Amino acid sequence: MKKKNLTSLDQFIDLKIGVKGTRGRKKFESGYEAFKLGVLLQQARQEKGLTQEQVAEQSGTNKSYICKLEKDLKDVRFSTLQRIIEQGIGGKLQISILL
Numbered sequence: 419m420k421k422k423n424l425t426s427l428d429q430f431i432d433l434k435i436g437v438k439g440t441r442g443r444k445k446f447e448s449g450y451e452a453f454k455l456g457v458l459l460q461q462a463r464q465e466k467g468l469t470q471e472q473v474a475e476q477s478g479t480n481k482s483y484i485c486k487l488e489k490d491l492k493d494v495r496f497s498t499l500q501r502i503i504e505q506g507i508g509g510k511l512q513i514s515i516l517l
Contacts, residue, residue, distance in 0.1 A: 477506030
């Protein structure tokens with residue numbers, strides 16, 4: 419049996435999206451970070467046993483906005499995100515910058 423050449427995920431992304439530093443790769447990575455934040459919000463809410471409606475009510479927003487953040491986060495004000503995490507979910511927002 420012939421072995422197939424395996425490609426790492428980074429190699430695949432380099433090939434299909436572009437190497438680090440290119441506009442396409444930056445756009446991809448930005449989209450991934452937004453997706454990841456939405457997943458983190460959803461996981462935190464579920465770990466607390468809260469519905470989207472409960473989080474919305476406690477943070478002064480609406481269920482459709484919470485749903486949008488979890489599924490298709492594009493732009494969100496920092497103060498809104500902080501309020502949702504702290505008042506809605508009962509968590510603490512921590513920010514870090516990696517260089």
